[in-house]
Amino acid sequence: MTDELRDRYDVVVIGGGAAGLNGALVLARARRTVAVIDAGEPRNAPADGVQGLLGREGTPPGELLATGREEVRGYGGHVVDGRVAKADKGDDGFTVALEDGREVAARRLLVATGLTDALPDIPGLAERWGKDVMHCPYCHGWEHRDQAIGVIGTGPNAVHQATLFRQWTDDLVFFTHTAPELTAEERERFTARGVRIVEGEIAAIEPEGARMQDGTLIERQAYAVATRMEARAGFLAALGLEPVEHPSGAGQHVPADPMGRTAVDGVWAAGNVTDLMAQVGPAAVAGAQAGALINYDLIEEETAEAVALHRLGA
Structure with a gap:
């Protein structure tokens, strides 16, 4: 099942792996409108099972992601097949353009596109x-x-x-x-x-x-x-976010602070796109954390707007 992509969301999550889906789950449970745009190329697709993940040890990667998609949809989130070509920022938030010509607007972005392994x-x-x-x-x-x-x-x-x-x-x-x-x-x-x-x-x-x-x-x-690991992040160039060398020397990543904030206000990153070494469990945790912080960031914005209107007597 692929959901229809609406014109605008509170948050667009780019990438539907463990980090992206867990972030979307937290946001959807926070009653945010959220869409996950996923190209369907998980890094761990060749593996027989996900290992080291308590409660889901050995689960085939595709099965784990399918379950996650249904959980996101269960709270009203959308999961959409597609590949993002470009993301831009304007006065009213972000515009995300897909390779097939579709566009969607968002107030915030969560980038969770993972990485590629160069053998x-x-x-x-x-x-x-x-x-x-x-x-x-x-x-x-x-x-x-x-x-x-x-x-x-x-x-x-x-x-x-x-x-x-x-x-x-x-x-x-x-x-x-x-x-x-x-x-x-x-x-x-x-x-x-x-x-x-x-x-x-x-x-x-x-x-x-x-x-x-x-x-x-x-x-x-x-x-x-030891593969060379490179973040899937070319679509962020218009935002001024370029992958840089990881301190470990293992490849390139999109820098973010421990909470997932990037150098561009309103853009968070979680999972392997920023943390090259993260396994499925830590990636999912990072996505959940980023989702919660994005929701709080939106709450602060909405509260500031409400206070401004209140002072005007509206």
Whole structure:
């Protein structure tokens, strides 16, 4: 079911993942008119289940989102299929333009469009993404426990990632691939923990393992790779909101304060679009928090207007 998009809402939520839907749920329960515009491309779509989420452990991502959409609709919110092309700000709030030509006005915006994972250009890797190629041990480590795992070094966080994955298996290989040169201390730590180091770049991921540039095959069952994470936020350019490098070096995000406020008054951000490391649970919490603060911001605006009218004797 797709709801018809009205001309104007109190809040338009851009992105219908955990953060966006939870924000919309809070706003709808606060009796705000709210629309969620969702392009239908959740980051965790390839995964079999959502892990580490109390009460919903292992729930397929699509099922969790479908439940969330119905909960939002149950309080009068709208969930609309569509992709946002541009957002502008005027004297009377915001205008959101969709790629199909539709437009909608809003008093406030909640941006929860998430991110994209840029995988290293290794043949055979992308096809296994979300299955036996993973990025987060807390999301997928249990499912690959005690397997032969290879961590593919691609950036400054690769050593940290390998240190984490060692918790889930005794058979861990660190492929240096394109990672920065290992320090003597890092090599010592790997040796002490029984992590095998394989020098050189990977040519391809094959069914039996990783084929190195020199032809050597390193048998592995699963792989971990630190993707470059980039916020889906190009449509914010007209507002002056540009993604910037995340302090971790892991990619680009839309900066926001701990409450979700961005540098543009009236625009909040929640979930992976601003917090690259957030799992489903924290993303949902951030969306709920942003929704509550947006509602309070609207209450303050409405109260100020009421006081002004009261003083005029209206």
